[in-house]
Amino acid sequence: MRHQIDAYLRPFQLNQLLHEHTAHVLSVLPDEVLSDVMGEPGVLFCDIDARPGVIFQVPVKSPTCGGAARSVVLKRTLCRRPVDFVRWLIAHEIAHAHLKNGGRWEGDDPELAADALAADWGFPRPLSF
Ligand SMILES: [Zn+2]
Numbered sequence: 001m002r003h004q005i006d007a008y009l010r011p012f013q014l015n016q017l018l019h020e021h022t023a024h025v026l027s028v029l030p031d032e033v034l035s036d037v038m039g040e041p042g043v044l045f046c047d048i049d050a051r052p053g054v055i056f057q058v059p060v061k062s063p064t065c066g067g068a069a070r071s072v073v074l075k076r077t078l079c080r081r082p083v084d085f086v087r088w089l090i091a092h093e094i095a096h097a098h099l100k101n102g103g104r105w106e107g108d109d110p111e112l113a114a115d116a117l118a119a120d121w122g123f124p125r126p127l128s129f
Pocket of ligand 1: 092110
């Protein structure tokens with residue numbers, strides 16, 4: 001599946017830099033997470049131009065029985081941020097999608113859970129941003 005990452009991401013038509021960073025993050029995910037993200041029903045990726053006055057659409061798959069619709073939305077302004085921040089944020093958002101916006105256990109804070117998974121995958125939250 002790892003050799004299919006680039007082909008998997010291409011239809012999302014991400015900004016080239018965001019495509020490369022997302023491919024890097026995906027390439028180091030544990031097998032079960034990668035299968036969850038790239039499998040069916042998987043996760044949709046998109047980038048948005050989030051300037052005031054710009055209208056954008058976020059693609060969402062139809063939810064399936066027992067399966068949530070999951071999208072990872074990346075602002076194009078990320079391209080101006082340091083690499084460690086960009087990769088942490090992508091990993092953090094993938095973690096939210098993997099956890100279906102929940103925690104790792106009942107009562108777990110979804111934000112802390114996403115940060116913990118991202119760190120486990122090699123993308124710790126930058127100390128300052
Ligand atoms: Zn978050």
